[in-house]
Amino acid sequence: MKFLGWKQVILALAGFALIILALIAAKAVPAEALSQVIEKAITKPSGWRNILKESTPLILLGCSVFLALKVGLFNIGADGQFVIGACAAVVVALNVPGPVAIPLSIIAGILGGALWALPVGLIKAYRGGHEVITTIMLNNIAGFFTFYLVSGPLKDPTSQQPSTASIAPSAELPNLFQQDTFRINSSLIFAIICVLALWWYLKRTVGGYEISATGQNVNVARFAGINVNKVIVRTMSASGGIAGLAGALQVLAFEHRFYGNFSPGYGFDALGVALLAGGNPLGILASGTLFGTIAESTSVLSRTGVPKGLSYILLGVLVIVFAAYRYRKEAQRGTDS
């Protein structure tokens, strides 16, 4: 990495100060907080098992947002697509017997997420409607819609809260190893494959080339014979599909059922993961794990009284500081001759 400009350093320091300030406002001692985090989250095996568990959906959702960003769209709707995908997956898993439920639920999840993102792409391409608003609207609608489903038609009669029944053990995604310390779920493999597939697609295929071109300059892409409308719609749907996949895996691997308020606000985090990954999809593995660590750390800290809001502050600061660094070279670009 090149030399950091002084402006960026100031911003980073300001961000750091803000986090310390937040900790103090939450009546916690920063040094203590840090030691708690290191002790419980990072060094203990249960800690980093949780980190990997948190990181799995974050990596997948990061891929979803990353893909959308490549074509120039901000997919803030990962939340909604995630939830719809999870819901679709649960419906299939509960109604299809045997282990074949697993691939079918996954497909259902992908389709659900893709369908939920389709209007966003269409409205953007053919009406110019900004995707930030349409995705957020769809997020809210998805929340209400799924809440209604699990309070009514899909509700498990034996449960007190709005939730579906649990899926059969045969429909659950197994762990990688049975040994206690390495009890990591196989869904992590999906996440890693997704990242690799994304990397290969963007770098090596014509489709990836056209997506990148469209994201860089729509007009130039048109002149290069790229059908930008189709590219935008297809990519947005694919992005939704990946988010739906994340939702399906979340059900099959960890939750084993679907309930109201299924997403703990992954949408924001996913944006952070995608942005901090940098230009290369392989970075998603790193940034996804980073955010997984943050999630686990705030979980640990919340047990000592520090509210979870801290993670959002951290997210905002990280995204801004990182963006300031990345855009620095562009801001310095002089006028063209």
Place this chain on the structure above:
Amino acid sequence: MEPILNLLAAPGNNFVVTLLLSTLAFSSPLILGALAGLFSERSGIINIGLEGKMLAAACATAFIGQASGSPIVGLLAGILTATIFSIIHWILTQVYQIDHIISGMGINAIALGGTSLIAKTYLNISEKEMPTFPVAIYYIAAWVAAASIWYLLKSTRSGLRLFAVGNDPDKSRQMGLKPLVIRFQALLATGLLTGLAGALIATNAGKFSEDMTSGRGYIALAALILGGWKPWPTLIAAVAFGFFGSLQLILQGQNSNIPGQFWQALPYLITLIAMAGMVGKNRAPAGLGQP
């Protein structure tokens, strides 16, 4: 028709008046928020951070008001908080040249986290009674703001310069204008208006609760877009959204066949449909997002 008849039949409940009043109540924060966005975007800065600013203002107005016992201190705290966030947005987009949307989302995240943190930590303060101004003041402020902005853009030098900078900052520079200064002033106005919007939201509820804006900042932005970035059409769009929002509340309890969640989702659904129906050229300020 049944639910409406029920309402009319109930003694002492004039349906139209109720609807009008609640539309006013629902739309005023949206009007203020949308006009705040108008200033920002007319100067060329994309602003999706209205949500965060309104939320932060609501939190500040509530807590500082509760702690100090004075409504004016609370209101000023709210406006100040929103303005600080607004100026941060200006710094990030103009000085650091960060993508406007990333800056907006980052600020929203910080606002969400910060307010939730404060809400959970200072529970003792939130128990106290919140001193407020009568809401009518805010409603009037919203409409006055719309009228002022209309006049500003039409017949004043500052308004013309704002309009020019938002359409083409480069050519404006050629004509001797200073887009950075003009944008700073615009974002101060954004801070003021989102501050009022947030204060109103807190005032209506009597206290602060986490994520109490629940997406209204984005609906305000949608109203701005539907209104073509012009003051009166934006106001009308915001009132329309407020109308549907209040309709939701009134009709929610009446019909048990339609689930409550449908009514809750209605404003968002309407916004989505409105975005889908927008045919025709993009009427955004031509220089939106340009340095």
Place this chain on the structure above:
Amino acid sequence: MRGITKKFGNVIALDNVDLTVQPGHIHAIVGENGAGKTTLMKVLYGAHSANRGEYELSGTSYKFKNPEAAIAAGVGMVSQHYAIIPELTCLQNLMLGAEPGQIINHLSATQRANQLAAQMGFSFNWHQTAAELSPGQAQKLEILKLLWRNASILILDEPTAMLAPEDAELLYAKLHELTDAGATVIVVTHRLPDVMDHCDEVTVLRGGKLIDSCPVSQTNPSDLAEKMIGLSMTEHTPSQATPGKSLLQVNDVTIKGEKGQDAVKNASFELKAGELVGIAGVDGNGQRELFHALMGLKSVSGQISLEDQSFTALSTQQRIQAGIRLIAEDRHEEAVIESWTIAENAILGLQRMPNIRAKQPELAKAVTEQFPTKFDHVNQPFRDLSGGNQQKIVVARALQQDPKVILAFQPTRGIDLYVADLVYQGLIRATREGATVLVVSFDLDELMTYCDRILVMNHGVLSEVPPEFRTDRQAIGRMMVGAAE
């Protein structure tokens, strides 16, 4: 102005230049692209500050920190790129930055605007948006802006670049009226006929240095040209091309413009292999729409065929694969992605051709070697290259992978004469290999030098210059404005 020196980083744009302008005169500053004419004026106008040197007006020394200071002292400039904001009304454009007060009184402002306009013989619909203005009208508005601000020294940068010959005459007539009334006019141009016919004195710059300054009466075009260019240019006679088979047939094609009007009306023409055809005309007469339609970016009514196969229904991508190439007007917005590398841009447009990924390194090499290009390596960001080198690569790209029809829109925009010649040589070579080239240029002299045939577009109507008038500049000029007999 004395001893003006201006550096941009390591580049010396102006090297110790002196300039003296008499009041009430029209003074021309001539030189090639990059000679420093515009930079010198920008120093005077306050847009740039000189590293060294000073200037004075009427005996008083000044140092303008910004354009506002210059205007306050009565110095105004109309730059080549008009600062007209289309979304604002004409009146708003006129007064932007120099409004009469915080509260704008539309009535009195309109009155004053009409007064100034009448003075110059212009007329404007003040409350209409400026989007409708033609380049000529926009320029008139720019001049009025200077009068609104009470400028006594008017600087005009390339004022006739976008005007038909007749309008240029009118403009200079108006400028004379202004100088007769006491104003001083400085014209920056590279059009020597204008200088000889209308200006009082001329200053020649070359490579940032002052070459000479003298009254127009004491010089002549070839003398000036020699001073401007320095090295001698080889004369070009249009090659005696033997056109081969017909490649592109355009039949009775009508294209709608952005505002719904007919931008191109019933145009018909044919392009044969082995020839270089030019379209002359003032900017805004339909050339752009025609090119966009040929590329498939705009719909047409009528017939277009490539080698006798109709292709009106083909998409842009399909047309590229069929052999059509475009050298776009605006590099930044139409041809390249500046943040990408040279290699990545080398296949832009060609990305769907069979096996293109494998050929990428070879293509990257080819586009940088077609013309002498200054670059570090093919994985360098495109934007690091200078404008001239960028354009060379854009042109080179259009020559790759067996093009059949090359559409070039202002291919030599922004590059100097020497490189422009190389570009045309490249295009001519392509025609010798069996392609056909169609060039749109707003520089009639360039077209007359290199093209085998010349077509003219005027208000959407396409006509061909008869062979007997092929070398008659006046005749072609008349066709350009629809004043032909």
